[in-house]
Amino acid sequence: MCHACLELSVRGKVRALKTHKLLLPGDNIAVALSGGSCSLTLLSNVLPMRKDASTPRKERGKIEFGLTVIHVNEATAHGAAAAEAEAHSRDVVAAARQCAAVAAAMTTAESGGSSTAASTSTSMGNASPGLDVWVVPLRDVFLLGDAEALRREAVRSWRQQQQQQQQPAADGTPVWGGEAGGDSDYVGEAAATASGAAEREARLQQLLQAVQDPTGREDLIRHLRRRLLAAAGAVAGATKLLCGDSATALAARVIAETAKGRGFALPSDIQLVDARGTGAGEPTFLYPMREVTVKEAVFVCRLRGLHLAELPAPLLLARLSSASTGLHSHPPRRSINSLASAFVDSLQANLPSTIFTVLRTASALRPFPFNSPDAMPSTFPATPNNELKALHGRSTEGASGANGDGVAVGCRPAAVPCCVLCRAPLSARELRAIHAAAASAADAGKQEGAGSVEVVQAEQEEGDDEEDAAAPFCGSCRGQILFRPGHHEARGREEAGGSGNVDGPSLVQGLLPEALAA
């Protein structure tokens, strides 16, 4: 495919958002930027769709919408040091800015230079008008319940970026769209937030270390990232959040999720629209890059001269494996995600239709109610509460209603009970198990009996298991994140070692951010 056609086809796919009325004038959207090829391509295709605020007249094919770019920095979760994480986030911001510059240049080139001088001059500066880049470190997931704290963090990081820029801005005015920077005691706050950040970072590391299974750890990072994105998007006032998940990533995910026993929830994660969190005020997630492969995205970036800002993968793998506590004497196991990814890549190399065939098969699965564009709330977030709730199921009440019938009181029957951690819809089988465990835990009583060590340990494990089995987690989260897989094996080996196995099952659950594991 020649360059121009490739660019056109990728651009067309993103623009399809507009044609399908998923992106409307007056929208306030956020774009999730990881620094990789796909999210950069997404950003560089979204930007030209945006009407330049500098001219009041209508421009053909452009929509007026507010845009925030959110980067969730998870470098430390993968084992990078703090300095590296900082450097990575700077890289990402720089990449975003370059993207904007390139997009602006393309726009002026396209419009034949007849657009106003103002737009060209501002594109010369590094900061393009109206492009907010928020860098949110993963540790802020512990701030999840607290929108104000999140906002403060965002402001702080924005100010840091401004300071780091060190360039005389073309105009001295703050260039972001309207977030009130009303913290007068910024300096004093800086000290407080720094220690808060350190504490959160420590908590994050502790949480990740507690997860034994490498796949579970990767998935946990992904779930936390998603929750954080949603919360940050909500704070930014966005109703829609665009993610750059590519077709390649999706195909690998289909295989990986199948291998984790998540066949029921699989269709929820691979559609274009995901309106799961809108009941709680979170933006709708959109995945316009789901038909673009990584290879195509990389080419587009190259063509447009965009530099990627990615953490080097081998580094990640090495850090991850050394970071895991060496309880098992054999070499660290590969994660299922990386296995699936390698599998899909190797097949695709020989048979380029593999990715799309896999996706086509997965599309035959029935999506959930919240995957339909009808489930998206209307553009303006100021819709009445009950309408939002009625539109879709997953709400925070669902967390406490562990049995799934706690949800949907007062909601439409389309409510879907979901796992508290990963938001995957729970299958009938999982719901039955949760019900049953809740029922039996209620009348199991306390089993701390006397007796031989093994017996007590076994019973306590059972007791813990039952309590936790009643918690509203999906089978996969329970298996790979919360509880140690190979449970029996560990028990067998460590009875001699005598390490505190009793805490095992609920340890991770206790470490999760409060807002998640209510």
Added chain:
Amino acid sequence: MLNRPKTQEQVCRECFFTAFEEEVHQTIVDNKLFKHGERLAVAASGGKDSTVLAHIMSTLNARYNYGLDLFLLSIDEGITGYRDDSLETVKRNEQQYGIPLKVVSYKELYGWTMDEIVSQIGTKNNCTFCGVFRRQALDRGAVLMGANKIATGHNADDVAETVLLNILRGDVPRLGRCANIITGEDSSLPRVKPFKYAYEKEIVLYAYYKKLDYFSTECIYAPFAARGFAREFIKDLEAARPLAIIDVIRSAEDFVFAAASDEKLPQPRTCERCGYISSQPVCKACVLLEGLNRGMPRLGVSRTRGRRGEKAGLHPDVGRGGGGGSSGPAEVASESAEAASTMPAERQGGGVAQAPAGGEGGAAPTTAGCADDGLPRFEAWASGAAGAGGQTAAEKVARAAVRQRGPVEIVYETT
């Protein structure tokens, strides 16, 4: 002491045997696989899965009083160096477990052995032929022996590989069915997979420690199979997380397909030529045989949707033999009254195959448009088969011929 592959538990040998047997028993009970008094054909190839299956079925049948009438059913595909050896093993199994044995061969049923087929079509799609033929062969053998059910030794690894393969191939209808433990429960001959949750490694361990007699070489054509990729992946998965294999199967069980695809799913009908169950007018085995006998190796394997969107199956040129259709019927009708598939075939000239509908071909040469290959009966069949050629008058005559003749019935012998 050994380490159980499925759960990584350390168990002693006896406990392992017990655990394994109990799990299979639980599978049988939970899924209500058997009813008292059924006659069960245990598909036996002489390999580890089917040997262990035979052993376990006879053990559990006695221990838990399933009340099943067991016998072994074995298929001879005609693969030298592989199948002939494993058949010896099955014959020994017959002695060891005291279960009667019935052997059905491709040569009898279809007139072709796998070796001959591979020499005709190469090694790329031979697994398709073998699989399709074997399925029919199993059914016919079971019917001959008066069985109500067939039990196959498909283990968890097999099912997981199949799920993966179907995802990769985009075969949605199969994907919905392949994880079922009972297939064809509405038909007269359902098939069950008691080992659906049993790991291949555990089956091997069981066979090894129980010192069971089995044949352990893989099919000589196996390295060329597409299943190999899926198999490798499953092995890697198992290394990463042993329970992942069961997870794949559970995912497939949990898949919920969008309603729209149900309408497009084919409904079962019967083959016009041989009466076997089929989703198309002519069953796959008949189509494949057609291809073999006419020297068209891609028939039934790759799409032959030609110009004007004719149906896949027979080559458009074949339709011109319409005139020969009318003399065909009389002959065929008489043949159809004959008994079923176990009549030995006699090859004629260019290899007229023993079509599974039974009947011997004293084939009167019928005039046909493109018949210069000495396969007159096939012209009659071919022109009569649905979907041949374009919308020509010849085809319409041919279709009429089919309707007059009606589907050829196979008369089953029941002992």
